[in-house]
Each structure stands twice: as structure tokens, then as C-alpha cells.
Amino acid sequence: SQQGEEDPQALSIQEGENATMNCSYKTSINNLQWYRQNSGRGLVHLILIRSNEREKHSGRLRVTLDTSKKSSSLLITASRAADTASYFCATDASGGSYIPTFGRGTSLIVHP
């Protein structure tokens, strides 16, 4: 079964608004990553947060990790139409292979 689950499944916002996506997972992890997928393309890595970190920033992206709740959130600030894509969280279980396993993703639409 899949380790991570994103919420919501779909999100529709206006340009300039913030977008927040959440990820919950089942077992202890080494790392949690967020990826982006444009329609019909491969996934592109956005940001990685390690299990001993609580928050990380990269440009307009902010990721938080709460290991006690087994959850993470991805915040995209001041969204742009070009941010329209699917976003996936990926985890690798502690003591495992370090190969990421993915959730079903959140489909984000940003209206100009």
C-alpha cells in the first residue's frame, strides 16, 4: 500500500493566492520529499526535508514536517499560473531501501 497520502486531491485558486497541500504517512521515515509533475511529463524534485528537521524553505516554497503526527505540508506562496501541476509527496521508510514511495498527489490549478 502507498505510504503517503496527499490532501486535498484537487485545489483550484486564483493567481497571487497561497496554496497549501498536506501529506500524511504511515510509518517512520528518513526523509520526506515533494515533487511536481506537469501534465504528461516526468516528476521534478522540489524540496527534501529530513526526519530531524521541522521546516524548510526554498524560494516560494515552505515545507513543514511533524513526525509526531506523521504529516507534512507544502505551502506555495503568491502562486502563479505556471504553478499549475500535480504535486506529490514521497517518503522512504526508516530501515528501508531509501527508495521513495509516492502518494496519489494533489492536482493544483492556478487561474490567471
Place this chain on the structure above:
Amino acid sequence: NAGVTQTPKFQVLKTGQSMTLQCAQDMNHEYMSWYRQDPGMGLRLIHYSVGAGITDQGEVPNGYNVSRSTTEDFPLRLLSAAPSQTSVYFCASSPDRKTAEAFFGQGTRLTVV
């Protein structure tokens, strides 16, 4: 720098046919993996390799074989194609366990009729 290259980009197979999806990376990465992506299911791990000569099964390995004879190449073989294997297949690589970021190919869209 080509990164991860998958071939072919599109393929149509008849039920029962076999074929090999190719994946090559030029970044000297230890870890390579194959995923399938189906609508509403996200990406599911089929097989993975943590180094040349080492492979292991993921979540959905049935009907697929892999081998890793070189660091660069990680082909995925469909033994006897079934309509349930219609999907988009992605190959990914990552440097090692400390550098977990995965680099993805552009995918192979496979239809089995």
C-alpha cells in the same frame, strides 16, 4: 548532460507480447527504480536497484522483470503483456541513500490491447 533517458516514449502491444522498456542514466547514480502511474493511483514502485547486480521488488512487481548489469542501465521487461499493464512507466535514479533526490525520465506510455 542527458540525465535519465527512457525509450520508447510510446508503445502499443498486443496481449501476450513481450517487450523491454529501456532506461539509462549518465549521472553515475547507484539507485535506480521503475514506477507505474495510473489515473488516481499516483506512482507505484515496481522494482528497484541499489547498485549493479542488485535488484529487489517493489509494491507491484508481478508481470515484470529487471536486471542491473551496469550502473547506467536498468531495463524493465514485460514478460507477457496484459491490458492491466496499460500505464505510464517512469524510471528514476538517485545518487545514493544520503542524497535521496530522485531524477525522473520523461516516461513511456504503454497501451496493451
